[in-house]
Amino acid sequence: MSKLGVITDGISRDFERALTVMTEAGLEYAELQYLWDKEAGDLDDQELAKAQALVKQFRVKVSCISRHNFVGMIVGQTEVGDSNYNQHMDGLRRCITMAKEFECGLVRIMSFRRDMILFGKGGAEHWVVAKGAWDKLKQLLTPPVELAEQEGITLVLETGNNAMVPSAYLGRKLVDEMGSDRLRILWDPGNSLYANEPPFPDGYEALKGGRLGHFHIKDAIVDMPRAAVEFCEMGTGQMAPAFEPIAKGLKEDGYDGVISLESVYRPERGTFEDGFKASVGLFKKVFA
Numbered sequence: 001m002s003k004l005g006v007i008t009d010g011i012s013r014d015f016e017r018a019l020t021v022m023t024e025a026g027l028e029y030a031e032l033q034y035l036w037d038k039e040a041g042d043l044d045d046q047e048l049a050k051a052q053a054l055v056k057q058f059r060v061k062v063s064c065i066s067r068h069n070f071v072g073m074i075v076g077q078t079e080v081g082d083s084n085y086n087q088h089m090d091g092l093r094r095c096i097t098m099a100k101e102f103e104c105g106l107v108r109i110m111s112f113r114r115d116m117i118l119f120g121k122g123g124a125e126h127w128v129v130a131k132g133a134w135d136k137l138k139q140l141l142t143p144p145v146e147l148a149e150q151e152g153i154t155l156v157l158e159t160g161n162n163a164m165v166p167s168a169y170l171g172r173k174l175v176d177e178m179g180s181d182r183l184r185i186l187w188d189p190g191n192s193l194y195a196n197e198p199p200f201p202d203g204y205e206a207l208k209g210g211r212l213g214h215f216h217i218k219d220a221i222v223d224m225p226r227a228a229v230e231f232c233e234m235g236t237g238q239m240a241p242a243f244e245p246i247a248k249g250l251k252e253d254g255y256d257g258v259i260s261l262e263s264v265y266r267p268e269r270g271t272f273e274d275g276f277k278a279s280v281g282l283f284k285k286v287f288a
Helices: 015-024 045-058 083-101 133-151 168-178 189-195 199-206 240-252 272-287
Strands: 003-007 029-032 061-065 106-109 154-158 183-187 212-217 220-223 228-231 258-261
Touching: 003 015, 003 061, 003 272, 015 029, 015 045, 015 272, 029 258, 045 083, 061 083, 061 258, 083 106, 083 133, 106 133, 106 212, 133 154, 133 168, 133 183, 154 212, 168 183, 168 189, 168 199, 189 199, 189 212, 189 220, 199 240, 240 272, 258 272
Parallel strands: 003 029, 003 258, 029 061, 061 106, 106 154, 154 183, 183 212, 212 258
Antiparallel strands: 220 228
């Protein structure tokens, strides 16, 4: 049976309310991003103890500690050991500690800020390619991966809509080139719409063979020429045709990780909790 969960602050940043709603909906795995007014990794000892007590009270499991580690940083302006980089490394260390407290083996990282064109030929490599950006990305990710290896934690790098790794294709390339069992991809095919990557079969096939470490699902309508996006009820956006093929593939290929609903849809004149309730039924039907 599939392991189904939700990013809790997509329901509410009130952690107790989020756990109440998700367990009433029959979900078992809580992904922790924001709790109350703090991002994962920033809780003090009292807040951490309260969160642990609530997890125990509601009998849920924690799937991933999902702080925005290394988000939005420009590769060409970042060096290992500079002030901002060290702040993110410190945040990652706190997330690893938190993951161990919750008996959770996954911590999310992001892949810095996107350069649109990383590879090219026929003259493009001279005129428009961000020269050296891909190799610099791997250099910047080496210390986090080495830390994960030392700590026995798996990093899951999210395919981000404004990140250096926006697609499953580039996720596979990165994991293969980094060559560590402690780095996997957190696939968000809704984000990969921004990279014009069809979720199925293209995105799914790219991550087969052990590269997929965690999975976010949401629905959206992306309009890249107008630089616009609309989140929508699951089954009503551009992701809809891919849900069932992806679910079938995950089952056939023996994926044993968690599938997290990313509840970012808010209906007009409604709340994010309303958006969760509008989508969770189809989420369970398709992915259970």
